[in-house]
Every structure is written in structure tokens, then in C-alpha cells.
Amino acid sequence: MGQVQTFSGRTVEAPTSENLDEELSILWLLRYFHPTGLRCPHCHADQTKARIFRQTKKSHLTVYRCRHCQGIYNIYSGTVLEGRYLRPTQAVTLLHGLLGGTAMTTLAHKVGVSRQTVYEVRNALRADLPHFIFGKSLADSHLRDPNS
Numbered sequence: 001m002g003q004v005q006t007f008s009g010r011t012v013e014a015p016t017s018e019n020l021d022e023e024l025s026i027l028w029l030l031r032y033f034h035p036t037g038l039r040c041p042h043c044h045a046d047q048t049k050a051r052i053f054r055q056t057k058k059s060h061l062t063v064y065r066c067r068h069c070q071g072i073y074n075i076y077s078g079t080v081l082e083g084r085y086l087r088p089t090q091a092v093t094l095l096h097g098l099l100g101g102t103a104m105t106t107l108a109h110k111v112g113v114s115r116q117t118v119y120e121v122r123n124a125l126r127a128d129l130p131h132f133i134f135g136k137s138l139a140d141s142h143l144r145d146p147n148s
Helices: 022-033 086-102 106-110 113-129
Strands: 006-008 010-013 051-056 062-066
Touching: 022 086, 086 106, 086 113, 106 113
Parallel strands: none
Antiparallel strands: 006 010, 051 062
């Protein structure tokens, strides 16, 4: 069973392969990438100031259009998944696999993407999370400050 988190008054269990579905995956992605709520990446207006623009065909994500600046965005905007055509369940499986140290070939097969996609997301995730090295904090890694 996954770790339990609270999101918008609802208890959200971190998705596992046993309980993974689209709605739970979307809630987990929102909690992980947008802890203060989804906002327009262009003008930072709250999602309540946007309207639903469309649903993507391949990933089935809701795309919002900001009423303030007319920019469009979705839950992947401004994240390591931006521009990827992954369904939310694929995205969560990919992130859990990368953070859990699953081999790239195994993970690519499990998610249904190329090894190149796994490699690119892994590198983007590493660059985006400099304080986190796949399960180890910098304090636990070989990069510890020698003066401490």
C-alpha cells in the first residue's frame, strides 16, 4: 500500500500498481508537481480563473485556457513531463520507477515508452531535483560537504 497524503480535503494514497487509475494519478501528479494548486505558467493566475479549453487526444489531459492572459496549460506544464504525451497512469509509473531505481529498459517496457523517453525524463528529473538523488539526500551521498 502506498503512502497516504491529503489533497484538497481528500485523502490520496500514493498510487501503486494495484490501485493505479487515471483520477488517482491526476491527484497524485497535482500534489507532487503543484502543491499550492495548478496555476497558469505564464501569468500565475489561479486555475479558478481559467476555463477548460480541450482534452488532449493521446494523454487525455484537460487543457486549460487562462482568462487573464489567454495562455494554455495542463498538469504537465512547467514540469519534467511537459511536452510528453503520457497518460497520467504512465507518468506516475514512470516517476515511481525512476525514483525507485528501476532499470531503464524494464521501465520503458512497463510504461510503454522508448528507452530514450525514460532517459530524457530521468535527466530532466535529476536536473529539476538537485537536492534529491534517486532515494538519497545529498547529506547521505558521496557529495557530502567535507567541512561538515
